[in-house]
Amino acid sequence: MQLHNLKDETQQVSFVEAVKTGLGRNQGVFFPKSLTPIQDIDKLLDLDFVSRSSKILSHLIGDELPADTVAQMVQNAFNFDVKLVEVEKDIYCLELFHGPTLAFKDFGGRFMAECLAQFNQGEKVTILTATSGDTGAAVAHAFYNKPNIDVVILYPKGKISLAQQKLFTTLGNNIHCYAVDGSFDDCQSMVKQAFLDDEVKQKLGLNSANSINISRLVAQVCYYFEAIAQLPKEQRSKAHISVPSGNFGNVCAAMIGAVLGMPVAKLSATTNQNDTVPRFLQNKEWAPNDTLESLSNAMDVSKPNNWPRVQF
Template identity: 55%
Template sequence: MKFYNINNHKEIINFEQALKTGLGKNQGLFFPNFIPKINFQNIEKILDMDFINRSSYIISLFIKNEISLENLTKNIYKAFNFPLKLINITSNISCLELFHGPTLSFKDFGVRFMSQMLNYFNKQEKMIILTATSGDTGAAVAHAFYNIDNIEVIILYPKNKISILQEKLFCTLGKNIKTISIDGNFDDCQNLIKKSFEDITLRKKLILNSANSINISRLIAQICYYFEVFSQILPDNRSNVIISVPSGNFGNLTAGLIAKSMGLPIKKFIAATNSNDTVPRYLKSGIWNPQKTIATASNAMDVSCPNNWPRIIELFQINNWNLNQLSSQSISDYVTEQSILKLYNKYNYITEPHSAIAYHALQVKIKNKEAFGIFLGTAHPAKFQEYVNKILKITIKLPNKLTHYIKKENLSYNFPNNFSYLKSFLINNYIQ
């Protein structure tokens, strides 16, 4: 399969090139030149497969001419070596817990697949991975690429705007992982990354890539767990599924919409955001008007200009879908807290702010008892221990994965929100 640049349809490349390039000309995102279709009978068959083999089959539909199914399966086995759990909250609302990977975040799926694919395709060239994070991406990227030969990783994050536990997970590794706190917000970090890709000197001297959700490999990997959730649902509930997705950069939702486009019978999606409500306002008014990013409790979703929104627009146009079919809701921090309390007091379920936002948007929309609602659990509540403990007045025990890193030294640099500092750092450290 080929992939084209949404901003320049003449730029058409294969999966390996898209994997290594990340972003196309004019900051264009790559997109499959067609969406593979799976008929109902075949969907029923692949839902009976185990997660690894089903994921290999799904991903092979996008890249089978570049890697054998055997090698693909081996790499997916290394990437997806942790469980997914569908937890029943009520008779018709469940949470798909995607946070049982090494960094306790759903982003482990996409980033670990990307790292395995880069390791498979990239044998000789020294590559620099530039990534911005508003929370969980940094840890997922750092751990996925840690100690991989010929790959250096630089992660930018907004200073004092992510939790200490999030920071410790990726700022303590060292070796091929460099971390830089920026005096600004996530959008500022993202803009610095984009300027790096646009800089002629850096592009000539370095092989740059990004592990943000702009990379098509992450998106393809995320499609797989939407099929997995259907395999865990009773067949009688599969015809009326509504999925609520906590949305920041909108990569997770894009993957779900691709799964629906492939033939997975998802009835409806809800794009649940925090107070950074660019998309909900756009869906109501038709006017794209990003405003200044607001710091919220759900910090991984503190994004005003979601990178993946152009892919969603492209997908709706390709399928001739109406954007009115996409539901969206903005949730305040106060309502987020109340949702965390409700899930604990009424259902004895502990969650964190991102997943709580998705839950609230879902339970507001589900009025039909025949509907089966799923909200995505995107991060382990222990990653927001202080916040959740304060709300619930309990003490969440830290998993061993977190206690190991909390005691380690933070190795980050700190830069002002000025591209010249980042450019000098790249030139001085990576250009010989």
């Protein structure tokens, strides 16, 4: 899987390098230069979730990892249910809260942990991540007590729920948590700033488990295929997937799925009052405002990291 830095075309890396590097030069995110559709989608959709996810991820990663290695990583990471529930006629909800921390980010966090365990070969790693609520818990539990890995989590003080906070601040051991007097965007800026300091990066073996990291993003592609697979066959090509969007990683994963050949008629991304992207689409000016608080704190993001990937 060849990826390039969306802010520096000269930096081209493999999947393994991208996972281990996290963020590219000039704070650029990595993304595939091209995506090849998967052949025989109907046959793929007939598989069970773990088998299908293994094939999707092997297809994306390519020959960097043996197929049986990827299959074992997926089996270790995706060991909980994914349910498509009919809310009312022709309206479904994809339940992604059956993982250990009750959030869709369990998929990406756990697959990233499997990747780093496979790639690191005993090197000391520090995972530095910002959270608007659910990433922190998913990453903390995915990497809890993993050898040679420390996790540092920055979260906006007083702006996440107490339940979310307790899910990661009560673990201890290799999980270190810091409340930041500011917004999620402030936390995210601190993470990006740390990655600009080569001395800090080298000394700490710095990596990020935000959706900056490509391993988290590709893992999320898998559950969109599962949603389509659970629909009656005659409905699949008519599906309209609507994704609540804060940092825009989740809808980007759905877009990757569509490019790979997943049958879907329409994708929608919805934001709350932190509307940088809708305003950009209207007037072509990237003008983030101060982050506004809402009841959906995980969506309170005014500078979404994944927008360059969506735009590309």
